[in-house]
Each structure stands twice: as structure tokens, then as C-alpha cells.
Amino acid sequence: TTSRKVLTLVIIRKGSDILLGMKKRGFGAGKWNGFGGKVEPGETILEGAKRELQEECHLTSDSLKEVGLLEFEFKNDPVLLETHVFTSNQFQGEPKETEEMNPQWFSMDNIPYQQMWLDDKYWLPLLIQGEQFKGYFLFEGHERILNYDLTTL
Ligand code: 6U4
Ligand code: NA
Ligand code: NA
Secondary structure (H helix, E strand, O other): OOEEEEEEEEEEEEOOEEEEEEEOOOOOOOOEEOEOOEOOOOOOHHHHHHHHHHHHHOOEOOOOEEEEEEEEEEOOOOEEEEEEEEEEOOOEOOOOOOOOEEEEEEEOOOOOHHHEOOOHHHHHHHHHOOOOEEEEEEEOOOOOEEEEEEEEO
16 A cells, blocks of 8 residues: 545434435446545535535535444555544435436435445444444455454454
């Protein structure tokens, strides 16, 4: 690894549903995912998470809780993606489609793992169970995991 990018990922819950967005462009386009992106200079990681949630689906939340830390590496790529995962079941507003994401509620027992990043099926159930976790995933391309490590805290 020669550099790190700090990213956020926000999973909003409401009762037995979780909110995902279909990424319409850029990194991970065509996949359902939480909301998030790069933390910008001068903002905290939490501020970055709140900003991306607002920018990508027009929700605000003052009670995001950091529950996971995931590191993603891609074979032959020196950049490590340090992704801070937040969740909340308290938010304001209605999810709205934006240029980046098309939001949709999914029942927790019907999560579209086959159209998500491959790591999600390992750690999202932990989040849903209220656990905190830390993980590392090494990808080759976007559709194969070479190895991973995931622990609950
Ligand atoms: P710009 O450059 O502004 O369009 P920005 O929204 O800042 O992009 P983006 O969308 O590239 O950043 O951020 C990537 C998003 O994808 C973050 O929310 C983290 C998330 N992500 C990256 N790798 C992931 C993976 N393996 N599994 C996962 N989410 C991942 O569930
Ligand atoms: Na983003
Ligand atoms: Na961004």
C-alpha cells in the first residue's frame, strides 16, 4: 500500500427495512450500496458521512453511529480504501433519487446481495444484528475476493 483513501458508507434502517441506492455512475456503478464517498479536506469522517447521505439521497441524520471499519485493496493497485461504515434508524426526509443514486427500501430478509459488492454479504448481516466489526478484503478486479479477514469487536 502506498496511499489510503478515507471513505464513508451509510446504511439507514427503518423497522425491518434497509435503504440502499443503485449507484448510477462512477465507482461501483450498477451495484446496490449504502451511501457515501470520499471524506473531504477540513471535514470529519462523520461530517463526510452526513454530507454524502444528503447529497446522494436527500436524507439527513444527526445520529449516525460508526459501527464498522473496512479496508479494501485491489490486486496491483497501491491505493487502500479505508471505509468507515455508519448506521442509524433515525433520519429526516424522504429518500429521493439523485444524479448519483436511486434509493430503494429492501426488507432485511431480501437484500440483493447478488447485485452488491461481494464483501457485503459477509459484513452487512453483522451490522443488521447490531454488531461492530473490522475487516480487510483483497479483490482481484471488482468481482472476485482473493482473501479476507473479518472480526466482530
Ligand atoms: P466522486 O468522485 O465525488 O464521484 P464520491 O461520491 O466521493 O465520488 P465514491 O462514490 O467513489 O466517492 O465512493 C465509493 C463508495 O463506495 C463509498 O461509499 C464506499 C463504497 N465502497 C467502495 N468499495 C466498496 C466495497 N468493496 N463494498 C462496499 N462499498 C464499497 O459495500
Ligand atoms: Na459516492
Ligand atoms: Na464525494
